[in-house]
Amino acid sequence: MHTVGELLRQWRHRRRLSQLDLAIAADVSPRHVSLVETGKSNPSADMVVRLADQLDVPLRDRNRLLLAAGFAPRYPERPLDDGALTAARNAVERVLRAHEPYPALAFDRRWNIVTTNRALEPFLADVDPELLRPPVNLLRLGLDPRGLAALVVNLADVRAVFRSRVRRQLAAAPDLELTALYEELLAPGPEDGPPPESDVMIPMVVRFGGRELRLFSTITTFGTPMDITLDEVAIESYYPADAETAAYFETPPDEAGKAPSVS
Missing domain, CATH: 1.10.260.40 (lambda repressor-like DNA-binding domains)
Structure with a gap:
């Protein structure tokens, strides 16, 4: 010790x-x-x-x-549905709802999904049920061929972005379980090329509903947490990277079938 x-x-x-x-x-x-x-x-x-x-x-x-050092811990770890975290939980849910019609989700330090908004649900329809058993891991969901990987056009770029994020996370705070997850899903292989280059950002390109949707994301965290759960929760919000993608999400469901496919 x-x-x-x-x-x-x-x-x-x-x-x-x-x-x-x-x-x-x-x-x-x-x-x-x-x-x-x-x-x-x-x-x-x-x-x-x-x-x-x-x-x-x-x-x-x-x-x-x-x-x-011989002292009692100062920082509690409560589940997000604990009464003491009601205000924080409501804030997370409010951010997720407010982001609709675009997808958003909250996840913990090991990338286990805590909650999502409704805009993500259509993309999960064909995911293998095994990957949707709690806790649902965002890395596994996004990179497994039985999950969302089958929809991602630029999967190599997305893997490289995930790899970079998890490497930075592990450099900031080592974690054995996250390291094992990295080695399972993100360890560089011979098929991996150099990191993607972009003047602005790397979009995720998803083929869905006969269209190619281009999305980028932002991360939101709690500013001054005193609880371990809040310290480790992050909200990832996805935004359309072009007008065609924005139109897809903003089209009412009953009119979506009438919209022309993105070429």
């Missing part, structure tokens, strides 16, 4: 900071940082949190630091 000093040093190295950099950011002396890392000084709980804050340590890992 690692000491709190060893864990803090690992996080400092991960963030590529010197002891002086961390000391200045946390408004403490470099000597104190050195003494904490070597175990010659026992930090208070507030000091652990202060250093973790400057190192941008996720709340889950801050609890581990506190435990290693």
Whole structure:
């Protein structure tokens, strides 16, 4: 089991900071940082949190630091349907509903889908039921041929984007389960070419309903969470990348069949 000093040093190295950099950011002396890392000084709980804050340590890992220092965890982890998170859950649902008629979903740090809006439902109609058993994993759903991969025209580009995102996520906060998922679905193979290039962004091109829909996405997170669940929830909202795609989503369902297919 690692000491709190060893864990803090690992996080400092991960963030590529010197002891002086961390000391200045946390408004403490470099000597104190050195003494904490070597175990010659026992930090208070507030000091652990202060250093973790400057190192941008996720709340889950801050609890581990506190435990290693001999203190109780400070950050609870409640399910999103817990009464204490009602306001946050309502905010997530409001964002998802407001984004309709375009698809949007919320997922956790391991890419397990928490909830979606109605605009995503038509795309799931032909997905293998096995992939839709909770917890539904967005990476597996998007990259498995039994899932949405069969609809994605530029699957190699989408895989490269997912790969880059998960690599950055693991570099920021290592996770054994996410690493296993990366190795299962995203490890580069001989068929993978160089990362896609774009002057603006990489769209996801989906062939659906006789059309090719071009979508890009944005990510929304909670700004100042004090709960682990909220710290790890992200909302991904998809937007049309061209007028034809916008017209497809904005056409009422009873008129969709009358709309001309995108060539």
